Amino acid sequence: MTETTCTVEHEEPILETALETGMRIALARGMWDRESRLAGNYEQITEKSWFRDDPKVLEEDLAYTKEFFEKWFKKGAGLVRPWVHNLGVPSCSDERYLATDELAKEWGTGVMTHINRDREEIELSVSLFGHRPMEHLAEIGALTDRLVAIHAMLTTDRELHLMAEAGVGVAHAPVVCTDIMSAVTRVPMMREMGITVGLGADTVINDVLKLMRIAYIMHNQASMPLFDPYVFSMADAFEMGTIDAAKLLKWDDQIGSLEVGKAADITVIDANNVRLSPSTNPVSTLVRYGVGTDAESVLVAGQLTVHDGQLVTIDETALLEEAEALGARMISEMSPRRYVQLGSNVNVL
Secondary structure (H helix, E strand, O other): OEEEEOOHHHHHHHHHHHHHHOOOEEEEEOOOOEEEEOOOOOHHHOOOOEEEEOHHHHHHHHHHHHHHHHHHHHHOOOOEEEEEEEOOOOOOOHHHHHHHHHHHHHHOOOEEEEEOOOHHHHHHHHHHHOOOHHHHHHHHOOOOOOEEEEEOOOOOHHHHHHHHHHOOEEEEOHHHHHHOOOOOOOHHHHHHOOOOEEEOOOOOOOOHHHHHHHHHHHHHHHOHHHOOOOOOOHHHHHHHHOHHHHHHOOOOOOOOOOOOOOOOOEEEEOOOOOOOOOOOOHHHHHHHHOOHHHEEEEEEOOEEEEEOOEEOOOOHHHHHHHHHHHHHHHHHHHHHHOOOOOOOOOOOO
8 A cells, every 4th residue: 555645644544444444545744835836828927936945844844754654664664655745836835845765765765746737737836846746856866766746647758758867756646537537648658758657546546446347448548549559568557566666665675576485465255256267367357356355365465464355454344334433434524515515406517
C-alpha cells in the first residue's frame, strides 16, 4: 500500500491502522510552503501570476518530517517506509524540493510529487518561471532518481528525456486520466525509455487487478491508430502492479517478486471459478478476468492477514458497520455544499 497525505492529523492513524491490519505501507507526508495564483488569459491584461514562499513553514515541516522518519522507520518494524510528499510546483518552493531530496537521500527513500497533471499547473509554471513544471525541477536540480512523478499525464518528449536521464519514476493512476479528463499518460513510451512506472489507484477503484485491466485496455486503445498489438501487454500491466511498483518505492530488494531472500509477501488466488478457468496463461487470465475478491489468502512478511477471503487481523464486520455509519454522516454533511445534490438524477462526473 502507498499513501500520500497533506494532513498531519491523518498520518498517525493511517500508519497505526496499517500495522494493526498487518499491511505493508509507504507513506509520503509533507505540507506545502508556497501560495500561488494563476492569472487567467483575460486577467493578464491587468494582472500577473504570482507566488509567495514561507520559509518558516518549510523549516517547521522539515523538522517534523525528520522526527516522523526517525519514529516510523523504527516503529514500523520493516513494514512502514516513510517518504516525502511535495504537493506540486504551485504549492512547494524550490527550497523545499531541494531540501526534501537531500532528506530522502539521507534515509534511502524518495519524494513523491504531483506534476504535469492539469493545464492550470503548467500555465502557472510557464508564466512564473518560463518552464514547464518538470523542466523547472530539472533547472533547479531537483530532478533525481529519488523523485516519483505522480500522474505526469501532460508530459512532452523533451520532459520524457529529462526524466529518463535523471532516473525519475512515475506513479500511474489510469482511472484518474478519465476522472479529470486531462490526458492519457504516455506509459508505453515511458517504459520503452527505461522509466519505471508503477500502478496506482488515487480514486475509488483500489482493486489492483482491475487497475491492471484498465491500464491494459487504456494504453492499447490509445495506441490503436498505430495498429501495434505489442505496445502494451497484459504482462506489462502485471509488472506495473508488482515488481515495477516495488522498484518505484525503492523496495524491490525485499518485495515485488517471489525470490529467495525476499520478504514473504504472497497473495494466493482461488482460480476455481468460471472467470479464471481454464488458465493456460495464469498472468493473462488474471489481468483479463481477475478481481480482488479472488484473493483467498494474503501473507505479509510471512504473516497471514487474509484467510478464506476474510481479514484475520481485525473484526471486519465491526469495521464495515462503522464505515456505513461514517458514510451516512459524510453524505449528510457534504450534500448541502454541492452545486448538484448527491443522489439527484443529474449525471455528475
